[in-house]
Amino acid sequence: MGGSTVTPATPLASSPESPAADPASLIRENGQREVFCGLTSIVWLHRRMPDAFFLVVGSRTCAHLIQSAAGVMIFAEPRFGTAILGERDLAGLADANDELDRLVADLLERRPEIRTLFLVGSCPSEVIKLDLARAAERLTARLQGRVRVLNYSGSGIETTFTQGEDQALLALTPLLPASAPAERAQELLIVGTLADAVEDRLVTLFERMGIPVVHSLPPRRSTELPPVGPGSRVLLAQPFLSDTARALQRRGAQLIQAPFPYGVEGSRLWMEAAAKAFELDPERVATVLDPLVERGRKALEPHRQELAGRRLFLMPDSQMEIPLARFLSRECGMELVEVGTPYLDRQLMAAELELLPPGTQLSEGQDVERQLERLRAAQPDLVVCGLGLANPLEAEGIATKWSIELVFSPIHGCDQAGDLAELFARSLRRRARLHFN
Amino acid sequence: MELTLWTYEGPPHVGAMRIATSMEGVHYVLHAPQGDTYADLLFTMIERRGRRPPVTYTTFQARDLGGDTAELVKRSIADAVSRFRPEAVLVGESCTAELIQDQPGALAAGMDLGGIPMVSLELPAYSKKENWGAAETFYQLVRGLLKDQLPPAGEARPSPGRWRQEGRRPRVNLLGPSLLGFRCRDDVAEITGLLERHGIEVAVVAPLGARPADLQRIPQADLNICLYPEVAGPACSWLQRSFGMPVVKTVPIGIGATTEFLREVHAVLEMELAEEQLHEDQSRLPWYSRSVDSTYLTGKRVFIFADATHAIAAARIASRELGFEVVGLGSYSREQAREVRAAAAELGLEALITDDYLAVEKAMAEAAPELVLGTQMERHSAKRLGIPCAVISSPLHVQDVPARRSPQMGWEGANVIFDSWVHPLMMGLEEHLIGMFRHDFEFVDGHRSHLGDSAPAPVSTEASVTGASPMPEADPAAAIAVAVAAWTADGEAELARIPFFVRGKVRRNTELFARERGLAQIDAEALYDAKAHFSR
Numbered sequence: 001m002g003g004s005t006v007t008p009a010t011p012l013a014s015s016p017e018s019p020a021a022d023p024a025s026l027i028r029e030n031g032q033r034e035v036f037c038g039l040t041s042i043v044w045l046h047r048r049m050p051d052a053f054f055l056v057v058g059s060r061t062c063a064h065l066i067q068s069a070a071g072v073m074i075f076a077e078p079r080f081g082t083a084i085l086g087e088r089d090l091a092g093l094a095d096a097n098d099e100l101d102r103l104v105a106d107l108l109e110r111r112p113e114i115r116t117l118f119l120v121g122s123c124p125s126e127v128i129k130l131d132l133a134r135a136a137e138r139l140t141a142r143l144q145g146r147v148r149v150l151n152y153s154g155s156g157i158e159t160t161f162t163q164g165e166d167q168a169l170l171a172l173t174p175l176l177p178a179s180a181p182a183e184r185a186q187e188l189l190i191v192g193t194l195a196d197a198v199e200d201r202l203v204t205l206f207e208r209m210g211i212p213v214v215h216s217l218p219p220r221r222s223t224e225l226p227p228v229g230p231g232s233r234v235l236l237a238q239p240f241l242s243d244t245a246r247a248l249q250r251r252g253a254q255l256i257q258a259p260f261p262y263g264v265e266g267s268r269l270w271m272e273a274a275a276k277a278f279e280l281d282p283e284r285v286a287t288v289l290d291p292l293v294e295r296g297r298k299a300l301e302p303h304r305q306e307l308a309g310r311r312l313f314l315m316p317d318s319q320m321e322i323p324l325a326r327f328l329s330r331e332c333g334m335e336l337v338e339v340g341t342p343y344l345d346r347q348l349m350a351a352e353l354e355l356l357p358p359g360t361q362l363s364e365g366q367d368v369e370r371q372l373e374r375l376r377a378a379q380p381d382l383v384v385c386g387l388g389l390a391n392p393l394e395a396e397g398i399a400t401k402w403s404i405e406l407v408f409s410p411i412h413g414c415d416q417a418g419d420l421a422e423l424f425a426r427s428l429r430r431r432a433r434l435h436f437n
Numbered sequence: 438m439e440l441t442l443w444t445y446e447g448p449p450h451v452g453a454m455r456i457a458t459s460m461e462g463v464h465y466v467l468h469a470p471q472g473d474t475y476a477d478l479l480f481t482m483i484e485r486r487g488r489r490p491p492v493t494y495t496t497f498q499a500r501d502l503g504g505d506t507a508e509l510v511k512r513s514i515a516d517a518v519s520r521f522r523p524e525a526v527l528v529g530e531s532c533t534a535e536l537i538q539d540q541p542g543a544l545a546a547g548m549d550l551g552g553i554p555m556v557s558l559e560l561p562a563y564s565k566k567e568n569w570g571a572a573e574t575f576y577q578l579v580r581g582l583l584k585d586q587l588p589p590a591g592e593a594r595p596s597p598g599r600w601r602q603e604g605r606r607p608r609v610n611l612l613g614p615s616l617l618g619f620r621c622r623d624d625v626a627e628i629t630g631l632l633e634r635h636g637i638e639v640a641v642v643a644p645l646g647a648r649p650a651d652l653q654r655i656p657q658a659d660l661n662i663c664l665y666p667e668v669a670g671p672a673c674s675w676l677q678r679s680f681g682m683p684v685v686k687t688v689p690i691g692i693g694a695t696t697e698f699l700r701e702v703h704a705v706l707e708m709e710l711a712e713e714q715l716h717e718d719q720s721r722l723p724w725y726s727r728s729v730d731s732t733y734l735t736g737k738r739v740f741i742f743a744d745a746t747h748a749i750a751a752a753r754i755a756s757r758e759l760g761f762e763v764v765g766l767g768s769y770s771r772e773q774a775r776e777v778r779a780a781a782a783e784l785g786l787e788a789l790i791t792d793d794y795l796a797v798e799k800a801m802a803e804a805a806p807e808l809v810l811g812t813q814m815e816r817h818s819a820k821r822l823g824i825p826c827a828v829i830s831s832p833l834h835v836q837d838v839p840a841r842r843s844p845q846m847g848w849e850g851a852n853v854i855f856d857s858w859v860h861p862l863m864m865g866l867e868e869h870l871i872g873m874f875r876h877d878f879e880f881v882d883g884h885r886s887h888l889g890d891s892a893p894a895p896v897s898t899e900a901s902v903t904g905a906s907p908m909p910e911a912d913p914a915a916a917i918a919v920a921v922a923a924w925t926a927d928g929e930a931e932l933a934r935i936p937f938f939v940r941g942k943v944r945r946n947t948e949l950f951a952r953e954r955g956l957a958q959i960d961a962e963a964l965y966d967a968k969a970h971f972s973r
Contacts, residue, residue: 032513033496037472057438059532059562064447065475081442087563089438090536099438107440123470123533126499156472157499157533369520388477388489395487 025359026344031367034388035317035342036069036404037156038164039122043070044407045168045218046079048193051115052222054080054168055107056154057100057132058122069387069404079114081107085124093130100135101142108147116222118168121153148175148223160342162240162319162407165193169217169244172225173251176217179227187213188274189226191248192238195410196220202261202413205271208288210280217244228253233277235270237261237412239352240319242345259351262320263327263421264296267414269351292414299418300331306425308333310381316340316366317386317403324384324406326355332421336360337380340371382427399427445769445792445812445832449560449570450531451476456574456668458490459615459644462524463578465492466514468506468534468541483835484616493517495534502537510541511548518550525582525649526550527574529558554649556581566792568667568744569772571615575644576671582652587679594681597659598707606638607706608658609685612673613665614645619747619831621645623844624664628689631847635699635714637706644668656680660705664688664846667744667770689846690750691854692722692758720848722855726759737862740765740806742789742797742815743830745773747845749780751810751829754854756784765789765804767797794818808862813837825861922951924959931961946971 039062042054056062063082083103089096100119108114117139119132132151139149152167153159159167169191179187188211190202203214215226228234230252236245239260249255258273259266268289275285312334314321321341328334336357344364346353363371368389375383376396383393383400390400401424411420446452450467457465458480467473474494480486495513497506514528528545542557556577560570600607611628614621622645629639640658641651655661655676662685663673673684683705689698696715703710725731739761741751748768755761766781767789768774774790781788789800798818801809809819809826813834819826828837829845843857844850924932935943943964950967951959 031496032474032494033471034474034477035471036475037470039472040475055440060441060444060446060448060566061450061473061532061562063441063444064451065472067443068447068475068479078442081440084439084441085563086438087561090563096438103438103440123472124536127502127533127536155499156470157497157502160471369516386478387482388474389481391481391485391487392489 025361027338027361027363029363029365029367029370031365032369033160033342033366034315034368034386035366036161036386037065037123038154038159038161038167039066039120039156040069040161041154041164041168042066042080042120044193045165048218048220049116049222050079050220051113052079052118053107053111053114053116054118054120055104056080056082056120056122057125057130058082058085058120059124060084062122062124079111085128090128093128096128096130097135097138101139104139104149108143114147117147117149118171119149119151120164120168121151121155123155123157126153126155126157150175160319161317162238163342165238166241166243169241170247172217173228173244173247176225176228176251179229179232181229181231183213183227184229184231185278186211187215187227187232188278189215189217189228189232189234189248189253191217191234191236191244192241193218194237194412198410198412198416201415202271205288205292205413206274209271209275209285211274211278233274235274236348238320239323239348242348245348257351259326259355260320260323261412262323262417263331264293264300264414264417265331265355266323266327267296267412267417268293289414296414296417300421303418303421303425304332306428307382307421309335310428311335311337311378313337313375313378313380313383314339315371315375315383315385315389315403316342316363317384318407319343320403320406321384322349322352322356322362325360326352327417327420328424329357329360330355331417332424334382337378338363338371338374340364340366342366382424384424399431401427441792443794443814445794445814446567447476447479448532448562449565449567449573450529450558450562451479452567452570452572453527453529453558453560453574454480454490454492455567455571455615455617456578456644457492457527458486460647460649462648462650463491463527464517464521464523464525465490465527465529466495466510466517466541466545467492467529467531468495468497468510468513468539469531470533471496471498473531473533479617483833484838485835486616491521491523493521497534506534506537507539507544510539510544514541514545514548514550518553523553525554525556525578527556527558527578529560529574532562535562554582566771568770571668572671572772575612575615575668576675578649579643579652579655579672580675582649583656583680586653586656588681595659597683597705600659600706606636607660607708608638608640609660609662609702609706610641610643610655610658611639611662611664612641612643612655613663613667613669614642615665615668616645617831617833618645618665618668619744619829619833619837620843620845620850621665622838623842624846624850626842627844627847627849628662628664631689631695631699632702635703635708635710637702637708656682658682660685660702662702665746666773667746670772688746688750690747690850691754692720692848692851693753694750695720695847695851720851722758722851725855731760731859734859734862735760737761737808738764738804738806739808739810740801740804740815740824741829742767742769742801742809742811744768744812745770745777747830748777750845752780752784754851755810755858758851759855759858761808764806765800767791767800798822808858810858827858827861922948922956922959925961928958928960928964931964943968 046054119136121132136149136151150171152171154164206214217226228251232253234248234253235256245255256273256277258270261267261270319342321339325336325339329336338361340363384403387402390402393400410416457463477490480490493513495509528541530541545555614625625642641655661673661682663669676682677684685701687698687701689695739755741748745768752763752766756763763784766786768777769792778788794814809815809824810829812830816826816828843853947964947967
């Protein structure tokens, strides 16, 4: 995991799939990576589940990373924190466990509204082999069900940026109640954090199409976990949930293969795939989707005019690069120079890869210096990259769009397609506006 | 194990990055896992740097741990040296790498780096923090680059007055300014100019903007100025011990400190200081502070929390130069705790030394200040408590790197401080006044427009008629209070004599007082008792 070669042990799709149109070439690199670690996901996860607390067991670096990545200090008492390991904890693990118990007790006393506590492993806690799974069991028993204590690793040695969400959701999957066989046929489970407003909208649309019950993972309340069971139909809203998807499949769930819901086309295919899995009347589905598609295209048009023909380079960062590249090339007319991704999960990306233009240059993993050499040689019109690279590239005269905004903004669904395109077009428009002579 | 929700300082390797990134020609190879590259954004986003920090991360992953991470370190060092051709290399590790004990410094020492000076950094990540890491890195770098110049033990120390015999201007170094330090860029310009006007040449500024070769010129100066002890303290002490270079430790923030600083520099350099150059016309702060408009600043209760340098300076300026009452003083700089405690003791206070922002907020609330001088975090805490605040110290926010020149040090720094501390207070006062005026007739229909008669008139004629009555009953809270304790005729008459803009407050306070004392009636005597009770 977190490496450049993730090969799932079990196939994701139960149906035999056609081999994806293989990109002409794939650059695999292993060197300095300019990406956040999985702890960063806490920044949006804690907002999704206001009754959960994320306690990183790590170092001052972990605490500093999260506050710097979030770029905020507006919280009176945030719902995330770091149990910073000191020299004493390193000297004796028994003491470290006692210390953790004491600290959790203090924390929960101060925050009685917390229902789920995630103990989040970090690089140091993994390296010293602090057993957070056992700590979680021990604490759950001690707290007698008042608070559920779970654990997962967001460490940089195992996870990148958005993979933290995958691991957090994976930790929740064993707790999902079994779905009632009678109701399964009626229920759709959407997996991946969505903005609340976007989620509400999608639920309404699915209802109109004829899917009466839509559940979400993560839920808005950490205790209201969605049911799952053999035959449950699962639709991924985010492209970075490989391990969660596999765990749900092990619970018998059926993963609906589809592109991800970015852009008009991706969102339509995503919703249609769900409709097909539920064997809904295609005409009724079209009645719901056609007007959305038409409106979405209209909203896209001004941004398409700005973006069409421009050359795009995506640095590996959020794991959303491939679906975004598909959207920006097919719906906005951009030319893809290189599409980087932290890791390539071919099965999860199968539907996306099929839609990429033939011969698209993909790269997996990163050696940032070499990638920047390729980037400078190519002189793209727009680069999607992380916060560490954006200003330096701008200073070199290359327009950028920071990728972290994409995980905080409502970008899913036909209704957001215009807004999504605007995020990229704005960088170019702004440059066109500025004159200092 | 310590619960941290937010931290004033990053880990010590971020301090090392501040030194490397502040300088030119230095490259830092950091043994660190994926994710630690986040620290780049501190420089590219907060400081808006147009260049990536000169840092190569080994980016090891879980699967590397079973294999040869030491090989990865060596490869990273070799790659960085051949790609960036630095003039000096720093080699170190972050918290996780410290645990796997590859000892990157020792590995680098065994490599052929083509004669490039290499400094190995050991920064204990589990006991130290960012400023300590910056100070240690700067010290190790200075020491490493000057090891060939060390004078033999027992050699006579150069006289700080030697510039006269050598027929040149006196030369000083400014040590300590760095990236992510508060207004360092502008302070360097200000102090360089100030010293120039006194005929003193600034030889080396470091680490900000210095190359390794510049650090090697440090001993050629007559004097080191420790502008920021958090970063340059250990290096200055070592230079004093090893090269006999005197150090001026007074940080020139504020009128008194700038004056003292100039006196000290002149004394050490055996120069005459023309007193007229200390004349307070150099800065507007003394006159602005004396001008009658500033009378309302008298005794304003101020709470201060910052790094040690800025906290100590702020306490002195607040208490002596602006006539405030310092009601709380603290710092997150544990390394300088002694100095902060001493400054607090002078003001009859006990210093708050902590890195728990919630403890700071609690102390702030208890001190009930009218102005907070703090970091960005205190700005947030003060906002929650409804207290005006000015930011005086790191950790930096993008707003703390203004486009305009905005020093804290020297004469112009004092001007900047006057404005930036007094303006939030004035706005606080305005808000307070608006709060009181709200109950007066001019405000019955909202704020009056500054456009006067040409503005669309609210229903104001009738309001001014009722407003003319001595007892406007616009305040429902007051009405309820009246039911508890009734105002007698002479009480009302006395209240009517009180200027309208404080009448509301006096009424509320008096009623509160009456309630607390169980008074059934409020007469003129009760009003004056209450006034005495609430006055400080």
